[in-house]
Amino acid sequence: MIQLKNVHKAFGPKKVLQGFTLDVPEGETMVIIGYSGTGKSVAIKHIVGLLEPDAGEVWVDGQRVDELPRRDLYALRARIGYVFQFAALFDSMNIGENVAMGLRKQGGLSEAEIRSRVAEALDLVDLPGVEARFPAELSGGMRKRVGIARAIALRPKYILYDEPTTGLDPVTSAVIDQLMVRMREKLGVTGVVITHDMRSAYTVGTRIAMLYEGRVRWQGTIEEIHETTDPIVRQFVEGRAEIEGGHTDEFPAVREPTPGAAA
Numbered sequence: 494m495i496q497l498k499n500v501h502k503a504f505g506p507k508k509v510l511q512g513f514t515l516d517v518p519e520g521e522t523m524v525i526i527g528y529s530g531t532g533k534s535v536a537i538k539h540i541v542g543l544l545e546p547d548a549g550e551v552w553v554d555g556q557r558v559d560e561l562p563r564r565d566l567y568a569l570r571a572r573i574g575y576v577f578q579f580a581a582l583f584d585s586m587n588i589g590e591n592v593a594m595g596l597r598k599q600g601g602l603s604e605a606e607i608r609s610r611v612a613e614a615l616d617l618v619d620l621p622g623v624e625a626r627f628p629a630e631l632s633g634g635m636r637k638r639v640g641i642a643r644a645i646a647l648r649p650k651y652i653l654y655d656e657p658t659t660g661l662d663p664v665t666s667a668v669i670d671q672l673m674v675r676m677r678e679k680l681g682v683t684g685v686v687i688t689h690d691m692r693s694a695y696t697v698g699t700r701i702a703m704l705y706e707g708r709v710r711w712q713g714t715i716e717e718i719h720e721t722t723d724p725i726v727r728q729f730v731e732g733r734a735e736i737e738g739g740h741t742d743e744f745p746a747v748r749e750p751t752p753g754a755a756a
């Protein structure tokens with residue numbers, strides 16, 4: 494289970510997280526939504542110890558991440574797959590080498606075992622047999638799938654996806670969404686997904702949390718988000734620029750000019 498408890502994080506004068514609390518139970522996929530620059534990536538970087546909280550606690554798998562000695566942190570990271578926004582593959586290495594990278598770093602496997610784990614991971618993302626190809630020969634969507642293969646080759650208990658479908662066409666996005674669903678259903682992986690795409694959120698999420706002004710403003714199931722009366726959440730999920738019934742002080746409405754009105 495992943496837990497962030499009352500996490501605070503600032504960069505200089507900029508307060509990003511201000512009491513961020515989130516529980517991700519085993520086997521669930523938690524989707525984090527929220528406006529650009531609100532701190533979604535900052536929040537998930539705490540889960541792998543890439544950032545340390547100024548205050549608060551971060552727990553993964555019964556271990557307190559923000560207090561773990563470096564060696565234990567590396568061991569914990571081996572259980573957490575991280576799929577970055579840009580599937581940072583190494584252009585000079587072929588796909589097989591890219592996927593094998595984490596396995597080699599982890600150590601303890603023979604060459605034959607590594608080859609077999611790489612093949613299995615590429616199979617799972619529907620890219621069998623591409624080991625000898627180079628990143629430049631693949632489309633953006635294929636590269637994202639290789640990024641996911643690299644994460645799952647380590648057979649992680651948890652996977653974090655930071656905007657895995659950004660920049661992809663709708664069909665390729667749907668393929669990536671199905672992959673994330675497969676990771677949960679077939680492999681039982683607990684996931685956290687950051688996305689701007691509500692259709693993707695509804696497909697892959699078992700729960701959704703909205704980050705707003707440094708905290709989780711709302712969280713619940715897909716059914717619950719459809720029924721929420723929270724104006725900020727409704728506005729976000731409906732992609733509207735204006736809140737029904739006028740604006741609130743909390744979030745001033747952006748009004749489109751009335752057609753035909755004098756400029």
Ligand SMILES: Nc1ncnc2c1ncn2[C@@H]1O[C@H](COP(=O)(O)OP(=O)(O)OP(=O)(O)O)[C@@H](O)[C@H]1O
Binds near residue numbers: 527528531536
């Ligand atoms: N290492 C850092 N040093 C300084 N500021 C940072 C650092 N990391 C993030 N920030 C700032 O924290 C804020 C939140 O960034 P973050 O990337 O988490 O937003 P986000 O919600 O993931 O946005 P997006 O949806 O656009 O990716 C931003 O203002 C960003 O500039």
